[in-house]
Amino acid sequence: MATQAPSPYDLQRERLAQYFDGTARKAWIDLTSNAKVSGIRATVRAGRDAMRAQLLGWLPEDLRRCDVLDAGCGTGSLSVEAACRGAMVTAIDVAGGLVDIAQQRAPSFLGHGRIDWHVGDMLAPPGGTFDHVVAMDSLIHYDLDHMVWALETLTQRCTGSLVFTFAPHTRLLGAMHAVGKAFPRSNRSPAIVPIAENALRERLARLSGWRVSRSGRISSGFYISHGMELVRR
Numbered sequence: 001m002a003t004q005a006p007s008p009y010d011l012q013r014e015r016l017a018q019y020f021d022g023t024a025r026k027a028w029i030d031l032t033s034n035a036k037v038s039g040i041r042a043t044v045r046a047g048r049d050a051m052r053a054q055l056l057g058w059l060p061e062d063l064r065r066c067d068v069l070d071a072g073c074g075t076g077s078l079s080v081e082a083a084c085r086g087a088m089v090t091a092i093d094v095a096g097g098l099v100d101i102a103q104q105r106a107p108s109f110l111g112h113g114r115i116d117w118h119v120g121d122m123l124a125p126p127g128g129t130f131d132h133v134v135a136m137d138s139l140i141h142y143d144l145d146h147m148v149w150a151l152e153t154l155t156q157r158c159t160g161s162l163v164f165t166f167a168p169h170t171r172l173l174g175a176m177h178a179v180g181k182a183f184p185r186s187n188r189s190p191a192i193v194p195i196a197e198n199a200l201r202e203r204l205a206r207l208s209g210w211r212v213s214r215s216g217r218i219s220s221g222f223y224i225s226h227g228m229e230l231v232r233r
Contacts (some may be wrong), residue, residue: 009146013094015190016141020095029215032075043221049227051218052078055163057133058214058229063087064112069130071122073139076102083113092118092125095136121151127207130157135164137225141190148203155210162230169194209233
C-alpha cells in the first residue's frame with residue numbers, strides 16, 4: 001500500500017517543530033520570560049503581551065465550566081491566564097521543548113482551572129469539542145489557503161468562538177517576506193507569511209455557520225499582528 005505524501009501543512013509543521021526545538025529555543029524562552037532582551041525583542045515582547053490581552057479580552061471573563069483549546073500554546077502564558085479564570089485548558093504545541101518549559105513555569109495552583117499539556121498537531125488535539133479556541137501567532141507561517149483550511153478544521157471542534165492572529169500585509173512585512181524568499185538560508189526561521197486582510201475576510205465569509213466579529217491590530221516595533229474573532233452566525 002502506497003504511503004501518502006506529506007501535505008504542505010505537514011511539512012511546514014515539521015519545520016516549525018525543528019526550529020522552535022532547535023535554534024530558536026533559547027531565544028523564545030528569553031522572549032517569553034522576564035529575562036533582559038535587546039530593544040527590538042523588548043518591543044516584540046510588549047506586542048505579544050498586548051495581543052494576548054486582546055484575545056483573552058474577547059473571551060468571557062468567567063471561564064469556569066468552559067473548555068478552551070490553546071492551539072500552539074508555546075511556553076504557556078495564555079493557557080495559564082485562561083486557567084486562572086477557571087477554564088479547563090487543552091494546551092498543545094508541536095514543539096515539545098516549549099511545552100516542557102510551559103509545564104515548568106505553570107503555577108501549581110490554578111484555582112478552578114486546569115491545564116492538560118500536549119505535544120502534537122494543533123489541528124488534532126485530544127478530546128472532543130471546545131467552547132473557545134485560541135490560535136495566537138500559530139498560523140502566521142501559513143499562506144492564505146492553508147490558514148483558512150486550518151481555521152475551518154478548528155471550527156469543526158469549536159462550539160463558541162475562535163480567536164486567532166495573522167500577519168497583516170504591510171509594505172514592511174511584504175518586503176521582508178520577499179527578501180527572505182529571494183535569499184533563503186538553512187538556519188533562517190520559517191517565514192512569516194503576510195496576509196491581506198480583505199482577502200482573508202472574503203474567504204472567511206464563505207465559512208458555513210461562522211462570521212467575523214471583533215478585529216484589532218497590534219503594532220509594537222517589529223511585532224505587527226492582527227487579531228480576529230470568529231463566532232457562530
